[in-house]
Amino acid sequence: MKADIHPNYRDAEIRCACGNIIHTKSIKSSVLIGICNVCHPFYTGTQKFIDTAGRVDKFQQRMAKTQAAQAAAAAASTKKKKK
Numbered sequence: 762m763k764a765d766i767h768p769n770y771r772d773a774e775i776r777c778a779c780g781n782i783i784h785t786k787s788i789k790s791s792v793l794i795g796i797c798n799v800c801h802p803f804y805t806g807t808q809k810f811i812d813t814a815g816r817v818d819k820f821q822q823r824m825a826k827t828q829a830a831q832a833a834a835a836a837a838s839t840k841k842k843k844k
Contacts, residue, residue, distance in 0.1 A: 769788060774790070775792045775794060778793075778800070779797065
């Protein structure tokens with residue numbers, strides 16, 4: 762390995778917004794994060810299930826509306842070219 766080209770690997774402290782501190786090693790001495798395993802809803806058991814079927818239905822409705830508009834525009838363009 763070449764000398765003096767590798768970053769300095771040292772003890773690091775990861776701080777979460779909830780106040781949790783995790784000690785590890787990194788090239789940065791301090792890292793700030795917004796969410797960790799102590800405050801994340803998946804790990805705390807307070808996870809809320811969202812109605813994904815409703816989201817999928819809404820997406821499909823928007824997609825059908827867009828495709829209908831594109832088909833109408835293509836038909837209008839075809840009519841315009843024929844004249």
